[in-house]
Amino acid sequence: MNDASLSAATMSAEGLASAGLPAEAAAGRGPLKIAVYGTGYLGATHAVAMAELGFEVLGADVDQAKVDALAAGKVPFFEPGLDPLLEKHLATGRLRFTTDLTSAAAWGDVHFICVGTPQMKTSHAANLSYVESAATTIAKNLTKDALIVGKSTVPVGTAARLRELVAAQAPAGVSLELVWNPEFLREGKAVDDTLHPDRIVLGGTSERAEATLREVYAGPIAEGTPVVVTDLPTAELVKVSANAFLATKISFINAISTVCEAAGADVTVLADALGHDVRIGRQFLNAGLGFGGGCLPKDIRALMHRANELGAYRASALLQQVDEINMGQRERVLDMAVEACGGSVLNRRIGVLGAAFKPDTDDVRDSPALNVAAALHLRGAQVTVFDPEAGDTARRSFPTLSYATSIEEAVEGTDAVLVLTEWDQFATADADKLAPLTATPRVVDARGKLDPARWRAAGWEFAGLGRPAA
Ligand SMILES: NC(=O)c1ccc[n+]([C@@H]2O[C@H](COP(=O)([O-])OP(=O)(O)OC[C@H]3O[C@@H](n4cnc5c(N)ncnc54)[C@H](O)[C@@H]3O)[C@@H](O)[C@H]2O)c1
Numbered sequence: 001m002n003d004a005s006l007s008a009a010t011m012s013a014e015g016l017a018s019a020g021l022p023a024e025a026a027a028g029r030g031p032l033k034i035a036v037y038g039t040g041y042l043g044a045t046h047a048v049a050m051a052e053l054g055f056e057v058l059g060a061d062v063d064q065a066k067v068d069a070l071a072a073g074k075v076p077f078f079e080p081g082l083d084p085l086l087e088k089h090l091a092t093g094r095l096r097f098t099t100d101l102t103s104a105a106a107w108g109d110v111h112f113i114c115v116g117t118p119q120m121k122t123s124h125a126a127n128l129s130y131v132e133s134a135a136t137t138i139a140k141n142l143t144k145d146a147l148i149v150g151k152s153t154v155p156v157g158t159a160a161r162l163r164e165l166v167a168a169q170a171p172a173g174v175s176l177e178l179v180w181n182p183e184f185l186r187e188g189k190a191v192d193d194t195l196h197p198d199r200i201v202l203g204g205t206s207e208r209a210e211a212t213l214r215e216v217y218a219g220p221i222a223e224g225t226p227v228v229v230t231d232l233p234t235a236e237l238v239k240v241s242a243n244a245f246l247a248t249k250i251s252f253i254n255a256i257s258t259v260c261e262a263a264g265a266d267v268t269v270l271a272d273a274l275g276h277d278v279r280i281g282r283q284f285l286n287a288g289l290g291f292g293g294g295c296l297p298k299d300i301r302a303l304m305h306r307a308n309e310l311g312a313y314r315a316s317a318l319l320q321q322v323d324e325i326n327m328g329q330r331e332r333v334l335d336m337a338v339e340a341c342g343g344s345v346l347n348r349r350i351g352v353l354g355a356a357f358k359p360d361t362d363d364v365r366d367s368p369a370l371n372v373a374a375a376l377h378l379r380g381a382q383v384t385v386f387d388p389e390a391g392d393t394a395r396r397s398f399p400t401l402s403y404a405t406s407i408e409e410a411v412e413g414t415d416a417v418l419v420l421t422e423w424d425q426f427a428t429a430d431a432d433k434l435a436p437l438t439a440t441p442r443v444v445d446a447r448g449k450l451d452p453a454r455w456r457a458a459g460w461e462f463a464g465l466g467r468p469a470a
């Protein structure tokens with residue numbers, strides 16, 4: 001975002017009025033006070049971005065360590081571009097963090113709920129206890145009229161239920177609205193996605209709530225970001241449908257990759273050719289180990305669960321296939337590793353390149369790479385993992401695996417090397433220099449990122465998902 005379009009709150013009253021903003025904003029009352037509940041991947045980014053847009057922001061979380069880190073200017077996870085903006089707005093004084101949720105509720109005009117909605121341990125349903133707890137705390141402790149804005153990803157019908165919950169908790173005389181404004185940011189590109197979103201979806205807003213949110217998002221709106229104003233269920237469903245569509249696209253190309261493999265075709269060339277059709281597009285057609293992370297897997301499962309509850313069985317059956325194809329990719333890669341090692345991985349040394357669920361993050365939630373690495377370890381392989389950013393988070397989740405600090409160290413003395421996360425630095429690694437470090441130069445490219453001709457020319461035995469054998 002350039003400075004000219006930057007800040008609703010720091011624009012002049014005339015500027016606000018000419019941007020079509022509400023009268024009370026143009027009338028010169030102070031900047032909106034924005035409280036953000038949950039300061040994880042979504043909430044920390046949202047809080048920082050709100051400060052960048054010119055508002056006074058208080059980030060509130062129940063995790064003392066996270067709040068301490070953020071208050072000290074340290075983002076507790078790897079997200080490109082977030083640290084400098086955090087430092088900038090701690091310095092401007094616009095951004096603060098607290099574990100005192102009660103005070104945050106009393107302080108804010110707009111309350112963004114950004115807490116987690118993980119999969120339940122015993123079913124595919126989303127665990128809504130954190131969202132319910134945050135909403136209740138906010139409502140109970142309000143001291144003035146307020147707007148609660150849900151950003152967390154929730155099953156359709158949740159917001160309507162929360163409305164009843166907060167209405168029962170809010171103090172008498174306080175006017176309270178609850179709306180939904182789902183978030184579409186991608187990890188690794190979170191700052192840019194938040195400041196320059198593809199679209200802004202506002203669900204269940206009154207005229208007044210819509211005006212307030214148009215004030216909050218005045219910067220992106222002035223840049224031309226489309227705003228979709230709709231009802232609560234549509235807003236909730238837009239979010240999970242977007243993720244379901246992305247997941248379906250990935251599982252589609254992975255299903256086709258099995259046909260490619262059987263027929264001797266190359267799925268990477270096929271995807272490029274498909275992608276030239278603008279109706280299809282090239283994005284999310286990278287065949288490989290499949291999708292993981294804190295969103296796509298749990299969101300398609302929660303949608304399956306909710307669709308079944310609502311009697312929409314065909315939608316649920318479609319997503320079940322998407323999930324099965326995706327999980328099957330992990331089995332395929334495991335089989336390829338076993339085959340590369342001559343039928344058993346017992347006591348074989350395997351170098352794993354990649355631990356994060358995707359590049360440019362240190363997030364290992366439901367990481368396909370770590371899932372495969374751990375399965376190989378359980379089968380008796382000696383597995384050494386290298387990831388440019390996710391080594392520490394991976395070690396915390398899977399302490400029994402060995403971790404290297406460079407590609408060279410991970411590859412040293414191996415019987416096979418697996419490329420499991422699509423980091424650029426693996427694609428550009430020097431195949432000639434790496435080959436002599438191994439016991440036997442064998443590579444399994446599970447992300448379609450390596451150039452088979454280059455690796456084979458450097459002496460490697462090369463196997464790729466959906467790629468022809470040599
Ligand atoms: N991670 C993403 O890229 C992304 C993008 C869009 C939407 N989402 C959705 O956003 C939500 C949060 O995801 P995340 O990845 O940031 O999760 P996260 O686990 O990184 O962060 C959630 C945070 O909420 C805090 N929390 C829990 N209960 C709380 C409470 N009552 N009050 C205040 N804080 C509380 C936790 O301590 C944690 O720090 C989920 O619904 C997710 O599906 C995530």
Ligand SMILES: O=c1ccn([C@@H]2O[C@H](COP(=O)(O)OP(=O)(O)O[C@H]3O[C@H](CO)[C@@H](O)[C@H](O)[C@H]3O)[C@@H](O)[C@H]2O)c(=O)[nH]1
Binds near residue numbers: 285290296
């Ligand atoms: O062609 C592709 C593209 C992605 N992936 C994998 O798909 C997963 C998810 O990737 P991505 O969607 O980029 O990651 P997230 O940061 O989890 O973002 C998704 O989930 C967020 C949380 O809901 C949404 O906000 C985003 O819009 C949505 O893209 C990763 O494991 C990737 O390796 C593939 O296998 N092939």
